[in-house]
Amino acid sequence: MQSVLAAFPRRPLTLKPGRSATGGWVLAILGLLLFGGFLVLVGAQIAPEIRDDLAIRDTARPAPQVRVNGGRCRSRLFMFQDCEVTLTWRGKDGTGTRTMSYMFVEPHMGSWNVMPMMDPARPDLVSTDLGIERLTNRIVTAIGAVIVALALIAGGFVAARKAQRISGEVKALSGRVLEPVPVAFDGWGQQTWKIRDEHGTAFEWPVGKKDKPFVLDEQRGLMLALRPAEGGPAFPLDEKLRFVTLSPEERAAIRQAGGLPPT
Structure with a gap:
């Protein structure tokens, strides 16, 4: 787990939510x-x-x-x-x-x-x-x-409004220096992932149906997330690291540290 955390670049990162708010408004x-x-x-x-x-x-x-x-x-x-x-x-x-x-x-x-x-x-x-x-x-x-x-x-408009709010939270995190942290995976919602940080604060983020979490410790139920160094919302990452903009070399190094084959 520590090798994965150490492999992440310490620079501003652009985040991409697994599911945009546009689809929610269309539905x-x-x-x-x-x-x-x-x-x-x-x-x-x-x-x-x-x-x-x-x-x-x-x-x-x-x-x-x-x-x-x-x-x-x-x-x-x-x-x-x-x-x-x-x-x-x-x-x-x-x-x-x-x-x-x-x-x-x-x-x-x-x-x-x-x-x-x-x-x-x-x-x-x-x-x-x-x-x-x-x-x-x-x-x-x-x-x-x-x-x-x-x-x-x-219900459709409430869900779309919630997705819009979450999209705004992702934009607020994007472009900042983020650090990798382990978070507890609390399961799936309705096309969402539910996670919890070390302080017990819960977060829920929209994802696609086929997205899989980047698992750090399966026995302890920990997955990989990013958050600002000064603290704040933890944003979960998928197994293919598509939710964050990385160079091919950075992505390959992180996946290799996690024991995953390069994409």
Whole structure:
């Protein structure tokens, strides 16, 4: 271990985080577009359909003049059902078409039969027995799905903001005279390494999925890190020493001191 520490150059070093903050922001924006689109669907279609079914659930009757013009259900994870039914009808005011979208949680036990329903007093509010019978289920499912979507959107931006903050910490360390130190490897987070210095101070840094730590003492769980001589955050290094800018000769000398083949 001491030979590895001694092999490091004592000069300003440029650090490169294993994973940049840009990827986190890209994922956060993609999550916003994906789950935001789902929220728009809930607000524009699913919520109005639930509102209409609440209005007629006690007065709806079978509507033989309404036809089921098409429909399908998709089952996800066996329990989550996503159904779409298209209804068409002809009345004194002309023809009409309405496509209903249903989300509910129920074991998938085969296909469902659908009967058109209508409130005789409000013939424009057509529905189906499938939707009305599962109205409470649909309400709970929609509320739960909205909560999950909002949590995922918020989580994506929180993670991106955290990666941005860590990237700033790396920039603050970069370009300074740094010294090699052993730190305890506390394991992996979500594409992060968790480390702890000799004072017990914990740090967490973003890394790539394929990155491996530069191990100094496997039995003691120690890995290689860099930090300012006057103290401060310890920045972990990977086995290939890609997280720090070194000359080929410096990299080869450090890896040789650690018993690793040259890259």
